[in-house]
Amino acid sequence: MAKDKNILKHLAIIMDGNGRWAKERGLVRTKGHEAGANVTRDITEYCAKHETIETVTFYAFSTENWKRPKYEVAFLMKLLDSWLRAELETYHKFGAKFQPIGNIEGFSPKLQETIAYIQKETAHHTNVTQILALNYGSREEIAKAANRLAQRGETITEESLGAELPTPYVDIDLMIRTSGEQRLSNYLLWQNSYAEFFFTPTLWPDFTAHELEDIIDQYVNRNRRFGGL
Ligand code: IPE
Ligand code: IPE
Ligand code: MG
DSSP states (O other): OOOOOOOOOEEEEEOOOHHHHHHHTTOOHHHHHHHHHHHHHHHHHHHHHSSSOOEEEEEEEETTGGGSOHHHHHHHHHHHHHHHHHHHHHHHHHTEEEEEESOGGGSOHHHHHHHHHHHHHHTTOOSEEEEEEEEEOHHHHHHHHHHHHHHTTOOOOHHHHHHHSSSSOOOOSEEEEOTTOOOOTTOOTTTTTTOEEEEOOSOGGGOOHHHHHHHHHHHHTSOOOTTOO
16 A cells, blocks of 8 residues: 655755855855845745645754854844835735744844834734744744743643643654755754655755755655554
């Protein structure tokens, strides 16, 4: 009997390779981030129209990315602010709900305000939830969740800890990293426990909905066993 195809509900993406994309073209790294931001929009549109995808989680800025040169960090903060504001129209158009995860308090008051505003304005959309991991580190997320449970005197179990992670807590089905690097870089360690992984050499600004569709075609036929037979 033919095996049922895997359903894809939660897609997670590590958008990597913006800097190399720019360098290959003799451009400054920041041009790569600008080009990459457009791809994030295209992929969100694809996910909103996809029948089964409920959540797409993009890694946009890690807790380790503060180590980058000051001007690059400053550029990324500005880009995030202007991009989110410009995206509001797109979120409405695609019926996409925006939700941040990560240490938002670490950003400037203005950026925090933008994040809260876009979240509020898009809260009613239901085609897809677009989660942006912003100032995000998975170890920190897990440690903080464990601390909250401990402070409330609750026992730490898989269920209680899982439920304490920022909403919506959903297992990841498919995890994609672009640019050829094959590592998690402190991204969603808990939520990736049984994810299927795909690593593509494509640099993020060159990634397309067409390539995503190819990867999903492979994903649906993979044999996910979850420890069983
Ligand atoms: C990913 O691209 C975007 C962020 C981490 C913000 P990079 O900036 O890491 O690009 P490479 O890896 O240097 O090419
Ligand atoms: C991971 O990419 C973080 C984001 C994509 C936002 P990095 O380029 O920062 O990761 P490393 O340094 O190669 O592990
Ligand atoms: Mg990188």
